[in-house]
Amino acid sequence: MWIEFVIIFLCAYFISSKVAKYFAFKVVQPTDRGIVIVLMIQVFTVISQVALASILGVYHGYGFDSQFIPHYLITYCRNFMMALPVQLFIVGPMARYLFRVLFSSTNGVEEEKIEKELLEEGFAE
Numbered sequence: 001m002w003i004e005f006v007i008i009f010l011c012a013y014f015i016s017s018k019v020a021k022y023f024a025f026k027v028v029q030p031t032d033r034g035i036v037i038v039l040m041i042q043v044f045t046v047i048s049q050v051a052l053a054s055i056l057g058v059y060h061g062y063g064f065d066s067q068f069i070p071h072y073l074i075t076y077c078r079n080f081m082m083a084l085p086v087q088l089f090i091v092g093p094m095a096r097y098l099f100r101v102l103f104s105s106t107n108g109v110e111e112e113k114i115e116k117e118l119l120e121e122g123f124a125e
Contacts, residue, residue: 004056011052012045020044038096039088046087050079 024040054076062071 004060007056008049008053012049016045016048016052019048038092042087042092043084046080046084050076050083054079 020041021044023044024037028037028040030037054072057079058068058071058075061075062068
């Protein structure tokens with residue numbers, strides 16, 4: 001059972017994240033608002049991760065038989081209907097809040113100083 005978690009984690013890390021960013025930046029531009037970029041990456045992450053996880057779920061539940069494609073399509077639709085709202089309305093906002101609290105800067109002056117240095121060196125726009 002632990003092997004499934006490892007497989008899904010590796011798929012999420014090495015495949016889904018890269019695919020999601022690739023397709024998200026086909027839809028949005030880097031100059032768009034940050035939340036729009038984040039939401040597009042989340043949507044495409046759910047699409048790709050559900051696709052990969054559904055393959056494992058169908059194999060685990062039904063095996064590879066003549067009905068694999070119909071089982072896969074039904075499983076994908078069910079998983080997608082649950083995963084997208086949970087990601088957009090519960091997990092995504094909680095993760096953003098948690099990261100904002102844990103990694104918030106304590107001094108805005110330091111940020112401005114670093115940004116100014118990066119602008120002078122040509123690393124930021």
